[in-house]
Amino acid sequence: MKVPAIETLAEGSVTQQATGRLLVETTGPGFTDITETVARWVLASGILQGLLTVHCRHTSASLLIQENADPDVRLDLATALARLAPREADYVHATEGLDDMPAHIRTMLTATTLSVPLLDGQMTLGRWQGLYLLEHRDAPHTRDIVFHLIGA
């Protein structure tokens, strides 16, 4: 397969950075869409071209860029993670509950950090891409996410 050349869309200087923090209250296993709150912060920063990095400060919750249209996709993704990291395995680390070790494994199989380029003050997400926080524990948690923006 012939791969074409990369087209340059923008070039520029690098003048500023910003660091931010988001606390999300989760209510058990599931996906929380944080795309809009991130988009608003990116726009408010005034940085038009650059790079956004997202870091989830936990080992039993994680990040994922996935389909934002049919919620059944997220249901099937959760089912797939539950199959890949079942509750009923013979875990050595079992003192924090049946949901704890599967939560660590599901975090390992998804993302703890993600970076998305910015153009015109917006993340370059695809049309069907949303940015999600994944809670893997049964109980509600306060999840702490750090954001970094760099560019101009």
Place this chain on the structure above:
Amino acid sequence: MKVPAIETLAEGSVTQQATGRLLVETTGPGFTDITETVARWVLASGILQGLLTVHCRHTSASLLIQENADPDVRLDLATALARLAPREADYVHATEGLDDMPAHIRTMLTATTLSVPLLDGQMTLGRWQGLYLLEHRDAPHTRDIVFHLIGA
């Protein structure tokens, strides 16, 4: 195990950034090696020290840094993904074809974004590392990848 100190290889200022885009025409499931086209764009940017970030703007195609020598490794990786995300699971989201939901899961298990440091105008990939676009759908697709370079 004693871990030594990190050796500093280069220090410098930060003066420029560039954003690029690549459209890859895929022809069904498989790996497309984009290492060379990325290397050429990095070199042409004139940025010698810095950071490259790659972002795949899809939820059924993904990125992977993996072995560039024996093609059998990529064959076995594809087989492993097919086993971890089988076509024959009882998916709720089934309206887009038997290959759609496995494609989302295989995307979740690999990478949507990757960042590689640059030195001397080159990605610091290991000798056996290639940068691949992974198509997970059966039909040919036009896949859109965004690149960001920052440094000097």
Place this chain on the structure above:
Amino acid sequence: MKVPAIETLAEGSVTQQATGRLLVETTGPGFTDITETVARWVLASGILQGLLTVHCRHTSASLLIQENADPDVRLDLATALARLAPREADYVHATEGLDDMPAHIRTMLTATTLSVPLLDGQMTLGRWQGLYLLEHRDAPHTRDIVFHLIGA
């Protein structure tokens, strides 16, 4: 679920970058905690606000941010990876030993690159997060990790 706004913690200019390298001698499958050596290098760089990127230059060893408290968590994570990428599958690529292809798959399922924002000269890791190199091969290897810092 209502998601609040992101709070800006710091804003500033971008003045410097640094690139570093770490060689880790591994002794077979397992986790090597590199958090402290990275923290020391970050502090020594003088960069207080910015972004750290880590890149593992191998396809049979990888990176992971995971729990730093109970070592049983790491034991169960290794067991999970061994179950998801078993040694006894019918691999086509088998010339480098029974541990080779599982090592590539375990690398695919974890991380080759990671990026963590910095504040006050420190990685913004969560309280329970450690940064680990994962060796997936049976034999001892010298593993080469590249680091990039950018900020001010």
